[in-house]
Amino acid sequence: MADIGFDGKVAIITGAGGGLGREHALELARRGARIVVNDLGGSVSGDGGDVGPAQAVVQEIVALGGEAVADTNSVATPEGGEAIVKSAVDAFGTVDIVVNNAGILRDKSFQNLDQAMIEAVIQVHLLGAFYVTQPAYRIMREKGYGRIVSTSSNSGILGNFGQSNYGAAKMGLVGLTRVLAIEGRKHNIKANAIAPVALTRMTEDMFGDVGQALDPGLVSPLVAYLSSEACEVSGEVYSAAGGIISRFFIGLTPGYYNPKLTAEDIAENLAEIRDDAGYTVPRDNNDEIKKIVSTIQGADEG
Ligand code: NAI
Helix, strand or coil: CCCCCCCCCEEEECCCCCHHHHHHHHHHHHCCCEEEEECCCCCCCCCCCCCHHHHHHHHHHHHCCCEEEEECCCCCCHHHHHHHHHHHHHHHCCCCEEEECCCCCCCECHHHCCHHHHHHHHHHHHHHHHHHHHHHHHHHHHHCCEEEEEECCHHHHCCCCCEHHHHHHHHHHHHHHHHHHHHHHHHCEEEEEEEEECCCHHHCCCCHHHHHHCCHHHCHHHHHHHCCCCCCCCCCEEEEECCEEEEECCCECCCCCCCCCCHHHHHHCHHHHHCCCCCECCCCHHHHHHHHHHHHHHHHHC
16 A cells, blocks of 8 residues: 655644644644644633644644644634635645634533524534635635545534534534535545544543543544545545544435325334334435335336
């Protein structure tokens, strides 16, 4: 297997002043990418701001012999997103890779969540990915090359108490990724999502003893693969935790068909509807439509 290198490719990594984003920035820089280290330098809840973290990571990259610039715009506004992409174009002439990693937490059980907590989290994670990726995507589309990696979470894919705002935003990124993969296909733009589990300031009290094994640096090989030319997949979601890599997927059970369906039929046939024996993993929504058509036509013919 040839080494995975980036040969001067330009990568924007949001929220790269610490935690996972810093590791991704260092990993891609070591492999030859030129990096925009974006980070507004706030707290875990997104308050405050500091140019220090982004600049410190730039210095680390330069000390390794790499190339990087710091950017402290917020991903959470359209102007911020445009400015981040402009930083890449001004410094390096283009953008090839976007890693949507910036994130904050405002955890609260659903009944106690206020409007500000809902909006702040969705703005950074979900809208932030739109604001940064869209201007970058236009450049990628024009030149026929791009890689987009968005940071989802098992809190959205699987659910987690107290994280309805965060979980909804993180699952929203899966939808964005799937559509970008379809729209980007003929322009050689690949979009994938990751669901990391790693010990960072965001998770410092969560893992107990096993935390030591959850080195954020062990998520970065996945980001390097997915943002490289060698990446063979698009529209997929991978879990990365302490060196374990797995694929999350959305499966469809064979289901139950009754053209005269009633609510009572559903209650009576729930076990068959839910039975995952023989499930399929539709590639896109057309794939599901084909299955629907073939079930209906098959029954008509039978
Ligand atoms: P972190 O708090 O160290 O990193 C997040 C970074 O994003 C911070 O440096 C912060 O300053 C920056 N940031 C926040 N709002 C920003 C904004 N508006 N514009 C630019 N930068 C902003 O935490 P960690 O763990 O490294 O998180 C990275 C990503 O991974 C986040 O999206 C998080 O939700 C996600 N994640 C982390 C998991 C973990 O186990 N650590 C689990 C699942 C997802």
